[in-house]
Amino acid sequence: NGTAENRGKSPVRKPLSLDFYLSSRQTLDASATHLGSHKLSMMEAGSHSPFETQVLVPAQVKDGSYYLLARVDPKGEVVEVDEENNLLIAQGRILLAPDLVVSELKSELMKEGSRVSITGKVKNQGNRPVGRAFSLALFLSSDGSIDDGDLRIAVQKVEGLAADSATSFSLNYSLPEALGPGSYFVLAQMDSEEKIYEWDESNNIYWGSSLTLGPDLAITALTTNFSKDGRQIVVQDIVKNQGRYSVKQPFKVSYSLASKEVSVSSGQNLGSREVSTLSPGEASSATTTFPVGSFPKGAYVVWAKVDAEKAVLDMNRANNESRSDEIRIGPDLMIGGLATTLLPDGEQVEIEETIKNQGTLPARHRFQVAFYLSMDDRLDGSDRLLGNRWVDGLEVGTESRGKTVVPLPPKTEPAQAFVWARVDPEEVIGELETANNTATAGRLLKTDVDLVMGQLTPALISNGEQMVLTDTVKNLGPDAIPGSFSVAFYLSRDGVIDSKDLLLGERRVEGLKAGTTSSGTTTLAIAPEAGTGKLSILARVDSRNQVTERKETNNDYWGSSIHLGPDLILTELKGEVASDAHEIMVTQVVKNQGNRVTPTSFKGAVYLSKDIRISSDDLLLGKPVVASLVPGAASTARSAFPIPPSLENGKYTLLGQVDPDQEVSEIEEVNNDQAGGEFFLGPDLVVEAIKSTLSPEGDRITVEDTIRNQGNRPTSGNLEVSYFLSRNWSIDDSDTFLGSRTVSRMGPGEPSSANTMLSLLKKKIPTGRYFVLARVDGGNSVIETDETNNIRPTLVPLVIRQEKEKK
16 A cells, blocks of 8 residues: 655646566566556646555565565656656565464473473464475473583474464473483474575574473471460471482471461461471471461461472472361460468458460450469369459460459468469450469468569670679568578570579578668679570579568569670672673672671572562572671672573662571571662663765665674564664654664674665755664664663765756
């Protein structure tokens, strides 16, 4: 389709013939093939006649690239003012050829990775049939490109293919025993012997899905239960390697807690355990405990997932998950402390108690704590209710402390009476355990001595190997303490003194008068068994129970906390991408700025990310191992990591993480991440050189130019280089498009040079000085590292004159 124009001042009084030709050159000569003609009606002066017609390409025209030419009045039946402008060449070329592609390629491992099944489709998406047989070659490649190191699976013959038609293929292939574990790609190559002329030879290789040959990790058993105190989930599991390859590197088994209706990905992470290696057929069993967070009351399951980080080339990840039987979660109220004080009048008792919810759910309803008087050390129905207090619910892990004064029945002998407490006697709270809802403080005693801690201040010295403690003890009672007693100091992880805490040492106090204080400074060594992490400093006055007090519940004191352990940070992270983007060299500097040596070596992690935050969408490049670090020491490592060819082009940020698997217990865990520099993966097209020559007749321009891909990745598919005529060095709507040339796939650093002859419509171009500009990838079909360097002008302008000015 197009438009014919009568530019003359006289009308055309008879019909005209408009003829069309195919030519391999930009000239109309005897080698051109006549396609057909179209009749134009009579045309008035200055008028236009649009046309649209279909022509048949003769079968004898060979496959190839052609120009379409149109000539009006080819027999010269009309006398014209200018007979030289009757021929027009259409922009671009017409390609007549088949185009073979693999439109579909699927692969599946069978029989524990010993065989592979391959199916697919071959398509001719060109406009000409393939009239002869051609080959389809299938390869197994570890890097996604066909080379001498790949395993050729099969070569199949295809007996021709009509235009716009497809044919299917399938085969089963036994993998060699010597083939090592790893990730492989099934590649298909069309016309590997290059017998068929095609309009695009760059799309003959098809990259199918990847196959993983390696171990096969499966969870074969999983059971769960709660610990006796209800604070932990106990998980027992068995992981087995069912594949034919060994697992030679450590991997993790991760656990999460979820309601029965959701999948593993929606659950809350509990933690993990590590498995070092597994031979074929070998199994690893373990019992792992995890603290339980706050969950809605209900039924839950524990999900176990093996190798969630994909550290192992597992050939079958469908069996990497397993779900436990149902477990139930709820609150659990207990009496954590109970003390009684007989008031001076001998007729009332002051009761102090602490109620704690040690379950896994809050107690959301109001409940009471009831107090009873018993004449023996048992609580039963015969005991007398003294009083109660109410608690307005209790969150998980929190306490409610109360002080209640109740009257004693007349004629009660204190030395023979016991005071009991029972939490939630009406059972309004649905608990996991009710056996711990009662407690007694023992017999009522008369005493006027009361010891309390008034101050406890710690200070670390000697790089955290010792601690200086300053404390103050006071006797609040009206009576003096004649004998000596002890003040003990502990390191605790939960703020409550119990058998799990580490006793640091004691100081002795040689008696204490009524209302007076005793202060002391004690230097104590911190034993290695203190471990690492955030620890509380606790003190207990009269730790050996040498003094009988009227109140025993106020002897403990919680001082400030200290941090013991290493603290790992990344002080430097930088990377350098190879010229062809096949790998990145990363330099990391890891420092231990804590006060403890790291107990073992640990890993780092390096990622490529689209942003500056580490997430599951990022590409893990590797996990280099860092040797153990003493406090203040640093470790520098340079590692080369391959960049997968499948990683899409674009801008990436290098991210680093110290101890990603949390193998080291640190003072601070939130400072382990670090962002490095930004990198761009992809081609970068530039017009490296250009010069132009105007023909003596002034009717055409010859452009000699060189295009180069100065990026680090190849382009995909064909590119277009466009040429423009402009009065300046920039391209805008006022400039004249001259034509274009096509450039095939370009590798990193690869150039493309050409001489292109461009027809010049001289009647439409005013006289003047013009520059020729070349633009590569004007349609921005290629994502480049720099889109601003795609245009280059000639340095020397051309002088173009109108015909009449030449005369």
